[in-house]
Structures are given as structure tokens and as C-alpha cells.
Amino acid sequence: MSINTESVVKSGGIAAAVSLILALLSAIPLLGCLVWPLACLGWFLIPIGAGLGYGYFAPGKEDLAQSALGGALAGGFGGLVYGLISGILSAVTNAGMAAVVEQTDIVATASGGVVAFIFSLCPPLIGGLIFGAIGGVIWPLVQERQM
Numbered sequence: 001m002s003i004n005t006e007s008v009v010k011s012g013g014i015a016a017a018v019s020l021i022l023a024l025l026s027a028i029p030l031l032g033c034l035v036w037p038l039a040c041l042g043w044f045l046i047p048i049g050a051g052l053g054y055g056y057f058a059p060g061k062e063d064l065a066q067s068a069l070g071g072a073l074a075g076g077f078g079g080l081v082y083g084l085i086s087g088i089l090s091a092v093t094n095a096g097m098a099a100v101v102e103q104t105d106i107v108a109t110a111s112g113g114v115v116a117f118i119f120s121l122c123p124p125l126i127g128g129l130i131f132g133a134i135g136g137v138i139w140p141l142v143q144e145r146q147m
Contacts, residue, residue: 052138
């Protein structure tokens with residue numbers, strides 16, 4: 001089974017860019033409340049789109065297993081980028097809030113931010129892999145219906 005690396009990079013890059021923009025917009029206080037519903041839907045729609053994108057960018061006709069694996073890789077990449085950016089933003093805002101409130105134990109708050117950062121990577125990555133594979137499975141089925 002061969003996976004088209006170029007298609008994984010293209011669709012994963014698009015998913016990563018959308019994830020990056022969504023994570024950055026949700027960190028802005030006034031826009032965060034407007035973007036938050038998109039972020040709630042985006043954690044599974046972006047990887048599904050990455051899986052569909054893998055099938056779209058892949059040359060020729062992919063079988064179901066290849067498309068599912070390529071979609072999972074692309075969705076996992078997008079989920080990883082989203083988890084990294086949102087985790088970094090959470091750690092920064094938690095440490096910044098501790099400094100503003102003038103907590104005496106800023107080190108404990110910052111270490112809590114590190115733990116939150118580590119845990120913020122797992123759900124987007126796992127969800128990205130699962131929903132990316134679902135998007136990858138959907139693409140060959142759409143291709144069959146068009147022919």
C-alpha cells in the first residue's frame with residue numbers, strides 16, 4: 001500500500017492553516033465568543049475536510065484503505081497543529097492571568113499550564129486521526145457515485 005505523501009502534505013497543510021487561523025482568532029477576546037462555535041465544530045470538521053482533501057489531491061483512484069490511511073495522516077497533522085497552537089495560547093494566557101491577578105504561586109500556575117498544554121495535544125490529535133480517516137473513507141464513495 002502506497003500513500004501519496006504530496007497529497008498528505010497538501011491536505012494536511014490546508015487543515016493546519018485553517019486550524020491555526022481558528023485557534024488564533026479564538027484567542028482574541030472580542031472575536032473569541034464569535035469564533036468559539038466554529039472551534040467547537042472545527043475539531044471534527046477540519047480533519048474530515050483533510051481526509052476528503054487527501055482523496056481530492058491524490059492522483060488516480062485510491063482504494064478505501066489507502067484513502068483512509070492518507071486521510072488519517074492528513075487529519076492528524078491538522079489536529080496536531082491545532083493542539084499545539086491552542087495549547088501554547090492556553091499556557092500563555094494562564095501564566096499571563098496569574099501575573100495579572102498577582103498570585104504568589106506563579107510557578108504552580110505555569111506548571112499547570114504545561115500540563116494543560118500536554119493534555120491539549122491528545123484530543124485534537126486522536127480526533128484528527130479518527131475523523132481524517134472517516135473523511136478519507138468518504139472520498140472513494142463520493143468518487144464511485146460520480147462515475
